[in-house]
Amino acid sequence: MSRSTSAAGTDPGPGTPQDPGAAARRTGRPRSAAADRAILGATRAALVELGWSRLTLGDVAARAGVAKTTLYRRWPGKNELVVDALAELFDELELPADGGSLDADIAGVVLQFAALLERPEVRTALMAVVVEATHDDELRTRIRRAIVDRQKRLVLQGRARARRRGELAPDEDPAEAARQADLIFDVVAGTVVHRTLVSCEDVDPAWARSLAALVAAGLGAGPADRT
Amino acid sequence: MSRSTSAAGTDPGPGTPQDPGAAARRTGRPRSAAADRAILGATRAALVELGWSRLTLGDVAARAGVAKTTLYRRWPGKNELVVDALAELFDELELPADGGSLDADIAGVVLQFAALLERPEVRTALMAVVVEATHDDELRTRIRRAIVDRQKRLVLQGRARARRRGELAPDEDPAEAARQADLIFDVVAGTVVHRTLVSCEDVDPAWARSLAALVAAGLGAGPADRT
Numbered sequence: 001m002s003r004s005t006s007a008a009g010t011d012p013g014p015g016t017p018q019d020p021g022a023a024a025r026r027t028g029r030p031r032s033a034a035a036d037r038a039i040l041g042a043t044r045a046a047l048v049e050l051g052w053s054r055l056t057l058g059d060v061a062a063r064a065g066v067a068k069t070t071l072y073r074r075w076p077g078k079n080e081l082v083v084d085a086l087a088e089l090f091d092e093l094e095l096p097a098d099g100g101s102l103d104a105d106i107a108g109v110v111l112q113f114a115a116l117l118e119r120p121e122v123r124t125a126l127m128a129v130v131v132e133a134t135h136d137d138e139l140r141t142r143i144r145r146a147i148v149d150r151q152k153r154l155v156l157q158g159r160a161r162a163r164r165r166g167e168l169a170p171d172e173d174p175a176e177a178a179r180q181a182d183l184i185f186d187v188v189a190g191t192v193v194h195r196t197l198v199s200c201e202d203v204d205p206a207w208a209r210s211l212a213a214l215v216a217a218g219l220g221a222g223p224a225d226r227t
Numbered sequence: 228m229s230r231s232t233s234a235a236g237t238d239p240g241p242g243t244p245q246d247p248g249a250a251a252r253r254t255g256r257p258r259s260a261a262a263d264r265a266i267l268g269a270t271r272a273a274l275v276e277l278g279w280s281r282l283t284l285g286d287v288a289a290r291a292g293v294a295k296t297t298l299y300r301r302w303p304g305k306n307e308l309v310v311d312a313l314a315e316l317f318d319e320l321e322l323p324a325d326g327g328s329l330d331a332d333i334a335g336v337v338l339q340f341a342a343l344l345e346r347p348e349v350r351t352a353l354m355a356v357v358v359e360a361t362h363d364d365e366l367r368t369r370i371r372r373a374i375v376d377r378q379k380r381l382v383l384q385g386r387a388r389a390r391r392r393g394e395l396a397p398d399e400d401p402a403e404a405a406r407q408a409d410l411i412f413d414v415v416a417g418t419v420v421h422r423t424l425v426s427c428e429d430v431d432p433a434w435a436r437s438l439a440a441l442v443a444a445g446l447g448a449g450p451a452d453r454t
Contacts, residue, residue, distance in 0.1 A: 051362070127358045130424055134350055135278070140427050148426050182426070183437055187414060190421025194413045197357055199375050200367050201409070210410055218445030 039064045043085035047121035052128040079132050079139050082125050087146040089116060095157050102162040102221045106212035109154055110192055114203035117196050155181045166225030266291045270312035274348035279355040306359050306366050309352050314373040316343060322384050329389040329448045333439035336381055337419055341430035344423050382408045393452030
């Protein structure tokens with residue numbers, strides 16, 4: 001999946017396994033070669049048009065102008081292809097230009113994430129692959145590596161900014177810091193998903209601020225040091 | 228769905244519409260007549276054995292010893308039946324015996340909810356109906372009424388206890404109090420679901436306490452008044 005094959009034709013990147021068996025067993029995101037990007041873009045377009053349940057690899061191959069065998073060389077199946085196609089969108093999330101406070105930074109990410117969840121390809125497919133993963137351990141691992149683990153960068157960046165501004169104390173214990181980062185991630189992502197998909201309420205700036213204020217206060221954030 | 232039919236044979240309850248068309252349009256939980264309880268129990272047993280995707284109304288009817296037409300008189304289809312079957316389990320959640328603090332009460336509910344999510348019938352079906360609801364407005368309304376709105380009682384009870392103990396200030400503004408209760412519900416439920424189904428990590432007592440501490444601090448909870 002992550003291994004470059006003939007269609008892309010570029011050198012394998014560092015850490016790319018040379019053993020095709022190992023490559024086939026790997027989970028994670030495909031290389032960002034042009035062919036892979038085209039396939040993942042075609043996957044998202046097919047999701048928008050057909051929805052999750054009607055999408056087939058044949059549709060994706062036709063849209064991307066590649067053979068179905070090319071898809072199967074790179075992805076074990078539909079679920080894995082869709083996870084990687086969604087993961088590219090998550091990679092576009094970023095902390096807003098420094099909002100001057102932890103509250104503002106969290107609220108900015110919340111609004112971006114809510115907008116992502118509103119996209120039709122995400123709306124139709126994100127929870128669908130999570131459901132599939134409830135009975136597929138390898139898919140669960142792929143979701144964690146391709147989406148969850150990667151997006152924890154946002155929590156780490158936000159915490160680092162808040163420490164620089166003096167809102168949060170320096171981390172004393174790395175293990176405790178990692179546990180707290182995991183908790184913040186689950187709180188922010190889980191709350192936004194639940195609000196939009198289960199409670200079926202909009203995420204607007206006022207709500208984003210109220211969630212951000214709760215999380216920042218919950219972390220014991222103090223005022224930014226303006227000196 | 229919520230209307231009593233011949234198999235149960237009891238009087239329609241207060242507020243039950245007499246117009247079958249109105250009854251068919253209603254969403255919500257079925258009456259707790261014995262026949263309904265047996266059908267919902269059979270639905271959960273079928274979910275455990277077959278999983279969400281292989282469940283059919285024929286299986287449920289056979290297990291419950293009723294005709295398929297009886298099911299169709301009460302529920303529009305599989306999705307609605309499953310929502311009501313899951314909703315009965317959510318109704319069993321309760322605040323723990325007074326833990327003496329808001330933290331302890333939240334942690335107790337978090338552990339109960341996580342145990343509920345581990346049940347095989349919930350694991351296979353809860354997110355599946357949420358996914359179905361992304362393209363079915365009536366199903367979304369049913370999930371909200373049968374599960375979300377009903378379980379907000381836990382938030383209201385927890386807040387009331389915390390106010391009695393002096394941990395939280397009295398509510399000044401009812402509209403703001405309602406918004407805050409909604410937020411707490413999405414935070415607690417969403418975080419636990421995300422932790423277990425997306426991040427795929429266990430919910431243990433230490434994690435439950437860390438989430439509870441974050442939420443209580445986020446709400447500005449003070450120490451309980453022991454006088």
